[in-house]
Amino acid sequence: MSIGVNVPRKDGQSKVNGQAAYVDDLSFDGMLYGVTLRSQIPHGKIRAIQFDPKFDWSSVVVVDHSDIPGQNIVTLIQRDQPFLAAQLIRHVNEPILLIAATSRKKAMEARTRIEIIVDELPSVTNLEKAATGVRLYGEDNLFKEIHIEKGDLPRGFAEADYIVERTYKTGLQEQMYIEPQGVIAVPGKDRISIYGSLQCPHYVVKALLPLLSFSHPDQVQVIQMVTGGGFGGKEEYPNLLAGHAALLAMKSECPVKMVYDRAEDILATTKRHPSIIRHKTGLKSDGTLTALAIEIDFDGGAYATLSEVVLSRGCIHAAGPYRCENIDIVGRAWATNNPPNGAFRGFGAPQTCFALERQIDLVAKTLGIDPLEVRRRNAMEPGDSTATGQVLTESVATHKCLEQAVKASDYIRKRSEYSKLLPKARIRRGIGLSLFFHGSGFTGDGENRIRGRAGLQVTPDGFIEILTSSTDIGQGTETIFAQMVAEELGIPVDLCRNAGVDTNRVPDSGPTVASRTCMIVGDLVRSAAAQLREDLIKWLAELENCNAEQITLVGGCFLLSGQRVASFQDLAKRACSEGGPASASKTYVQPEGLEWDEKTYQGQAYPVFSWGCDVAEVEIDLDTYEISVTRFTAAQDVGKAIHPVMVMGQIEGGSLQAIGYATMEEVLQKNGWIENHRMTNCLIPTALDAPAFETHIIEEPFSGGPFGAKGVGELPTDGGAPAVAAAIDHATGQRFDEIPVTPEKIELALNP
Amino acid sequence: MMRLPKFRYLGAKSLKEALQALGSVGPEGRAVAGGTDLLPNMKRRQQQPKLLVGLRQVPELQSLSGESGGSLGLGACLTLSEIAGNAALQDDYAALSLAARAVATPALRNMGTLGGNLCLDTRCNYYCQDQEWREALGYCMKKDGSICWVAPSSPRCWAVSSCDTAPAAIALGARVRLASASGRREIDLSDLYLDDGIRYLSLEPGELVEGILLPPAQGWVSTYRKIRRRGSIDFPILSVAAALKLDGGVVEKARIVFGAVGSRPKQAKEAAAFLGGERLTAESIEEAARLAAKAARPLDNTDGGLSWRKRIAQATVVRALEEILRG
Secondary structure (H helix, E strand, O other): OOOOOOOOOOOHHHHHOOOOOOHHHOOOOOOEEEEEEEOOOOOEEEEEEEEOOOOOHHHOEEEOHHHOOOOOOOOOOOOOOOOOOOOEEOOOOOEEEEEEEOOHHHHHHHHHOEEEEEEEOOOOOOHHHOOOOOOOOOOOOEEEEEEEEEOOHHHHHHHOOEEEEEEEEEOOEOOOOOOOOEEEEEEEOOEEEEEEOOOOHHHHHHHHHHHHOOOOHHHEEEEEOOOOOOOOOOOOHHHHHHHHHHHHHHHHOOOEEEEOOHHHHHHHOOOEOOEEEEEEEEEOOOOOEEEEEEEEEEEEEOOOOOHHHHHHHHHHOOOOOEOOOOEEEEEEEEEOOOOOOOOOOOOOHHHHHHHHHHHHHHHHHHHOOOHHHHHHHHEOOOOOEOOOOOEOOOOOOHHHHHHHHHHHHOHHHHHHHHHOOOOOOOEEEEEEEEEEEEEOOOOOOHHHHHOOEEEEEEOOOOOEEEEOOOOOOOOOHHHHHHHHHHHHHOOOHHHEEEOOOEOOOOOOOOOOOOOOHHHHHHHHHHHHHHHHHHHHHHHHHHHHOOOHHHEEEEOOEEEEOOEEEEEHHHHHHHHHHOOOOOEEEEEOOOOOOOOEEOOOOEEOOOOOEEEEEEEEEEEEEOOOOOEEEEEEEEEEEOOOOOOHHHHHHHHHHHHHHHHHHHHOOOOOEEOOEEOOOOOOOOOOOOHHHOOEEEEEEEOOOOOOOHHHOOOOOOHHHHHHHHHHHHHHHHHHOOOOOEOOOOHHHHHHHHOO | OOOOOOOEEEEOOOHHHHHHHHHHHHHHEEEEOOOOOHHHHHHOOOOOOOEEEEOOOOHHHHOEEEOOOOOEEEEOOOEHHHHHHOHHHHHHOHHHHHHHHOOOOHHHHHHOEHHHHHOOOOEOOOOOOOHHHHHHHOOEOOOOOOEOOOOOOOOOOOOEOOOOHHHHHHHOOOEEEEEEOOEEEEEEHHHHEOOOOOOOEOOOOOOEEEEEEEOOOOOEEEEEEEEOOOOOOOOOOEEEEEEEEEEOOEEEEEEEEEEOOOOOOEEOHHHHHHHOOOEOOHHHHHHHHHHHHOOOOOOOOOOOOHHHHHHHHHHHHHHHHHHHHHO
């Protein structure tokens, strides 16, 4: 038995003993170090670039847009972002030139000897002015507008006894992975190899082919190094960085390493989209939701990057896990002159979930009932349909999560007890909750467009090598894939190992994003293992001259009519050397009946949803305005926990990111500049800011997932912030509709 | 972040060797113990000494001397972990023990020393930045420039004293022993600090902090409270050290010291004088805190919003005195 068991992590030992090789641990003979010269204005035209004549320019390699052999476009969704600004600068810290030298110091010295002369243009750096400011993108500065309609909204409002309206705001959030972005590009003849800290190796292949004017995917080899976290931040950004290193490597004909320091990483890379979300809700006096009108604005920054799909996921999740027949959601991602925003764990849902959950609390307040009751009355059940009209048929765990979290946290007693605290008490307690869901896998028919592949290869020593391009970025992919193969074959986990991620060797399993690795790629791995088992049994039946039905694979041994004939490893070795079945591979096949309309946003948005309920408890010092999140109870449904300890790690880590998002994580931006670009002032919670976690894994299995598993990656970042905000409301008696809720904001609210 | 600039290093084996080296090298020399403040500052080119004199192997600076009921001497190179973990200090000099425990993180407390924390460089939003940032804006007067970006017409630097141990030790009535090649002197610890963000220590050239001397703790009760955004790592947004000599509930003598409100630890003398002879009650605490808060006038140049930082001084004093009242 390997599923549901906390086997040792495949990457554990090497990370503990220091042998794990990150990109900065790697060097090559003759390797140069690359740095980037960036813009210092939010919008303008490059008039001239001046190189100090006193500097010896022959000692460094400089690349500008004219050195690009192919297209100066970062291939992603839209084709708007250049690798290097040619004439137009669209945001602060936009890359303009690249410099490589034999030392980083020398490259940095050269960078100080270059002056970019610019003509500044008027800019838009405020989301609220994105619609009316300077024209930056298309006709209307809109990267994307999405409209989701369900039922009859005016009728919903007409049926309502009450209508409540409110606007919510969320800020920028930095991923703050422990290892900054970094790549090494090694040039070859008509090819390039990229070693990098990244999530999506095949994205890099697709981005570099047109940049370098290569025609065959094998010309770009991408190798993932041990990666110190990503959280979405290493989904699309490495395309740009790998392109930069590749350009320097092609021009210098030397390997080039580019590793950002923390400051550059915070200043230049993508963050979570800031949002303004307006809610108008119709409700009956019994708490039934009759209408949900939601208007969502995201600041996309200067280039489209992934904004449209972040917006899409945000919109689909905006009405939450609640039954409502009349829904109207309008979402817009705007172009501004801020640095581009992009993927961050949750992908638009944490913003819209925050707004909705705060609005549901407002509904409760309007009716004078407990927030728990509103959720109990409206939580979706099997047979209900989502905002996109997707009818839920299985694996719905709203009530299970809600009741488990409420019971485990003692919510009902504490909610009433904390409300009664003497007005004299200077340290107030509060408790609040949130109910949320997160779709697993790509939206709609996205998985069908990716057609992810995974494979297994028997090695000559009888081990099973797992071939996927799913990256382990700390979340445990390598371990759970091995568990799935081991379970399917009935062999020890130690016999299964990962081939490593090298695009020249492993198939394209799709990107490591969207809470899809365990459920989608995991199922490909599992079914490849099932295939291999079947093939080996057939082969053994031929060798033994018997019927395949007489052979079983149990406990690592093949049994013929109950008698042991070969160990798995022995037969696997034999298969490898004697031309037997020594490999298996699977390609994603869309389940029948999946319907999705990308234009109207109607249909089955996700194969299935994971569900969760968070209960946060806080203490607020009414004199010093300090906020302390003291306890956090999470009940989250993942279908099946393949590795319960790692699932709990995902839930607690994601919750802590959400707690930080709610209370302290604030990337300060002024006129397009990020003002706090160091870990000293761009804060994330420390171990001492982590509350006592009580984590409950709920398992409501999904028939389409491996062993019933659904996605867990992003779910935990969705519910924490609104639960904490609700608890702060409860403690202070003030409403906070904007995060982060800092001591400064509490001080202001309590001293109007 | 840039790498360290080039420098020479001398690992002194005795106090005499250290003092002679510092005395002869002049202003280009700096003493270093844990290096947790100095070395990052050097990477940011905020300090660029040519010679670092390492003190970690100087036995005289590691001493902890004193007798029960008497005064206590603490060598400058005791680590903050050693200070925080010392049981006698926890009992008799709680403010200092709490302050040492509140510095940074466990790893930094294992490296950082008492002397280093007492001499911590002053901090400011316009100074605590990497070199590129400071160059882009224009260097400020604390390093390489001539203007104060906090108060552009100001002739002085307003960088903030952010060490935790100094307010605590001052509240405890500490004296500091200074040594140089030409001799020793002992002054009140409060006199080590000057109200200037650049020249914030009254150390003479070639002089270093040898250690502090805490007076007998008999009858004194003390505490230290630090406000910061997170439970660890961060410098204080505001700190309050309070020490009271109590005789049956009546305050015989009091010292209240703020950290992180100005370029030096700030004593709330009016409040301390008021408390003298008062019985410690909710009312006297409230009045003392009101008077104390007048001494806390932070500028908007470090972590935390100004309005918040201003408003919490009084309440934090109340909290500290209440803690002493509760015992």
